[in-house]
Amino acid sequence: MLRALLALLLILNALFFSWTRGWLDGVVGIRATGDREPQRLAAQQTPERIELLSAQAAKALQQRACVELGPLEGDAALLAAQNVLAGAGVPASEWQALHNEQAGVWAVTTTRFANKELQTRKEDVLKKAKIGYEPLSGVPAEMPALLLSRHASEKAAALQMERLGQRSIKALQVLQLQAPLKRHSLVFAQADGARRAQLRSLKSPALAAGFKNCNAAALAAVTSASAASATTAAPASSGGR
Structure with a gap:
């Protein structure tokens, strides 16, 4: 009986010693160091960057x-x-x-001129008809050409080209200058x-x-x-x- 009691005391002492060392924290669920959790402090990164805000700064954040x-x-x-x-x-x-x-931008323009002479002749026709124009830019594949009008829709541009056609202004086309x-x-x-x-x-x-x-x-x-x-x-x- 005494031997069993002595063995029990030895086992309890060994368990208590192990717990005080923190070896049994995960087993018993009670930390030997209490709630201080020094490992969290040790794991902090750049703690010097932590600063307390003044009441005014805290109010500004809100x-x-x-x-x-x-x-x-x-x-x-x-x-x-x-x-x-x-x-x-x-x-x-x-x-x-x-x-x-x-909205996108569509334009009525002349077709591309093969040479300067054709461009000059077209400009003379437009001047006589009192139709304003300007050099086409931003569409390399269609240049040189003349831009006659800009519109907010392809339908409006096509209608204008038809009106100009009725005034004997030929060799025109509708180009999209900017997509919606x-x-x-x-x-x-x-x-x-x-x-x-x-x-x-x-x-x-x-x-x-x-x-x-x-x-x-x-x-x-x-x-x-x-x-x-x-x-x-x-x-x-x-x-x-």
């Missing part, structure tokens, strides 16, 4: 303002910017995408100081347009969209009661 990113040219640019923000941990619920479609383009912007209507600092610190070609304070148009569009959303949600909310 102030909210509207900032926007844009313009972003085309859908691919919009998607790339959104991916960068998502990768940086910025919630999609904090921004709103605004869209603006820029979608422009986007991402608006953070209620970004606090910490979020604004994070956004402006992000470095990526997709964010090259830069974050800036919202202009009046962007702010009005976001406010209008929020109001419309609230109005739409109200009947649905009351209807469920």
Whole structure:
């Protein structure tokens, strides 16, 4: 009996010694060092960068303002910017995408001149008909040629070319000088100081347009969209009661 008691005491002493060394922390669930967790302090990186904020600085971080990113040219640019923000941990619920479609540009031009003599003769015809023109630029494959008018749609350009044809102005064509383009912007209507600092610190070609304070148009569009959303949600909310 005494031998069994002695063996038990030896085992208990060995277990207690092991626990005080921290060898059994993961087994018993109670740390020998208590709640101090010195390993966390040892694992800190650049602790000297930690600083306490003054009340004024903390208040400034809490102030909210509207900032926007844009313009972003085309859908691919919009998607790339959104991916960068998502990768940086910025919630999609904090921004709103605004869209603006820029119309294309079509033109009525002469066909390409084979030589200078043909160009001079065409210019004389246009002058006599009192039709304005200018040298065509930006379309190397069609130059040299003369640009007679610009239009917001291909249909309008074709109609103008038909009218000129009725005035005996021949050898004309419709060219697209600029394709329709979608422009986007991402608006953070209620970004606090910490979020604004994070956004402006992000470095990526997709964010090259830069974050800036919202202009009046962007702010009005976001406010209008929020109001419309609230109005739409109200009947649905009351209807469920």
